[in-house]
Amino acid sequence: MTIRSHFDFIFLGAGCASLSLLLRLIRSEKFGDKKILLIDKDAKKSNDRTWCFWEKENGFFDEIVFRKWNTISFLSDDYNADMKIAPYQYKMIRGIDFYEYCFKEISKHRNIEFVQANIDEWDYQEKLLSIKLNDAEYRFDNTILFSSIYKDNSKGKKVIKLLQHFKGWIIETQKSSFDTQKATMMDFRINQNNGTSFVYVLPFDEKTALVEYTLFTKQLLEPEEYDEQLKNYIKSFLGIEHYKVSEIEFGVIPMTNEKFSFESNGWNIGTAGGQTKASSGYTFQFIQKKSQQIADCLIAGKSLKQIPQSPRRFNFYDNTLLEILYHNKLPGKQIFTTMFKKNKPQQVLRFLDNESSVKDELKIISSLPTWPFLKAAIKQL
Numbered sequence: 550m551t552i553r554s555h556f557d558f559i560f561l562g563a564g565c566a567s568l569s570l571l572l573r574l575i576r577s578e579k580f581g582d583k584k585i586l587l588i589d590k591d592a593k594k595s596n597d598r599t600w601c602f603w604e605k606e607n608g609f610f611d612e613i614v615f616r617k618w619n620t621i622s623f624l625s626d627d628y629n630a631d632m633k634i635a636p637y638q639y640k641m642i643r644g645i646d647f648y649e650y651c652f653k654e655i656s657k658h659r660n661i662e663f664v665q666a667n668i669d670e671w672d673y674q675e676k677l678l679s680i681k682l683n684d685a686e687y688r689f690d691n692t693i694l695f696s697s698i699y700k701d702n703s704k705g706k707k708v709i710k711l712l713q714h715f716k717g718w719i720i721e722t723q724k725s726s727f728d729t730q731k732a733t734m735m736d737f738r739i740n741q742n743n744g745t746s747f748v749y750v751l752p753f754d755e756k757t758a759l760v761e762y763t764l765f766t767k768q769l770l771e772p773e774e775y776d777e778q779l780k781n782y783i784k785s786f787l788g789i790e791h792y793k794v795s796e797i798e799f800g801v802i803p804m805t806n807e808k809f810s811f812e813s814n815g816w817n818i819g820t821a822g823g824q825t826k827a828s829s830g831y832t833f834q835f836i837q838k839k840s841q842q843i844a845d846c847l848i849a850g851k852s853l854k855q856i857p858q859s860p861r862r863f864n865f866y867d868n869t870l871l872e873i874l875y876h877n878k879l880p881g882k883q884i885f886t887t888m889f890k891k892n893k894p895q896q897v898l899r900f901l902d903n904e905s906s907v908k909d910e911l912k913i914i915s916s917l918p919t920w921p922f923l924k925a926a927i928k929q930l
Contacts, residue, residue: 562697563589566819596645694815714828717761727752744883
């Protein structure tokens with residue numbers, strides 16, 4: 550493996566965060582004279598994940614949005630609703646479409662180099678990077694480093710660690726089985742024996758859909774348990790007996806009150822930089838917002854230290870909910886059902902996006918059970 554001696558920008562990890570930022574730098578046409586290195590252990594050739602999010606207008610990656618829905622469904626034992634979410638649309642981007650789109654654009658620019666290698670360790674001080682790739686050591690000076698590699702360094706009794714883990718099947722049926730006009734955002738009717746658990750269903754057409762089983766728990770399940778839950782949901786709740794599984798995806802997202810630093814051993818982005826919402830696992834839109842802020846700073850020649858942090862009250866809300874879920878003070882099923890049942894969906898979506906007003910937040914908070922949330926909030930304070 551041969552790597553040139555100097556790069557102006559180096560990206561560790563070639564996932565959503567690195568590619569979202571890099572594409573913005575390319576589109577600005579301000580960095581054509583800069584040498585850029587992108588490193589990842591994976592070639593990014595598989596459909597390894599699906600991103601779902603909501604947006605009012607066309608977004609930066611709207612060209613590769615695979616499906617859009619104007620209506621989302623929420624289902625629980627005592628509350629079912631099909632909710633119109635205008636001016637929002639619920640959107641889906643497939644991992645493979647995202648990677649192919651980004652790397653096609655990257656391939657047009659000779660100043661950008663992609664290296665597939667294991668990133669063993671690195672140290673970054675005063676724009677000097679020492680890094681070990683595939684057990685070989687390299688040094689780069691006067692470079693700006695962006696890292697999207699998450700390392701769990703959290704310690705202490707007050708640190709809460711939950712996992713959002715999910716397994717999804719794309720299934721194809723013999724007859725029309727899905728309503729293409731709506732996406733099931735959360736279906737809590739399944740058993741909650743393993744902790745907070747729900748399924749979402751994203752129809753591609755009348756005979757094809759992604760069915761994904763999702764949990765917020767401390768531990769992963771055994772592989773066969775995910776399959777059993779998916780089989781049961783498809784049969785018992787979708788009423789489908791005959792189908793073919795054409796694709797499978799599995800993922801794990803950390804849900805933690807760990808404090809993330811944007812500047813630490815490089816500039817941290819993605820989950821490593823705190824762009825995963827602690828209480829829900831939503832990541833895609835938070836990455837897009839941060840990527841735009843970083844790109845705007847670099848284009849203007851400003852220090853990245855000038856980028857404002859998200860209002861701290863949202864971390865407080867997230868940590869309070871994590872406290873409740875971690876210690877099982879209230880079932881997650883009850884919390885999310887109450888939230889959607891007693892508030893307009895647009896208010897909830899703004900809240901989950903950290904874009905709500907204090908008025909919205911007071912409305913949502915007051916709709917939830919007072920005593921458990923008050924005790925959890927005091928503990929966080």
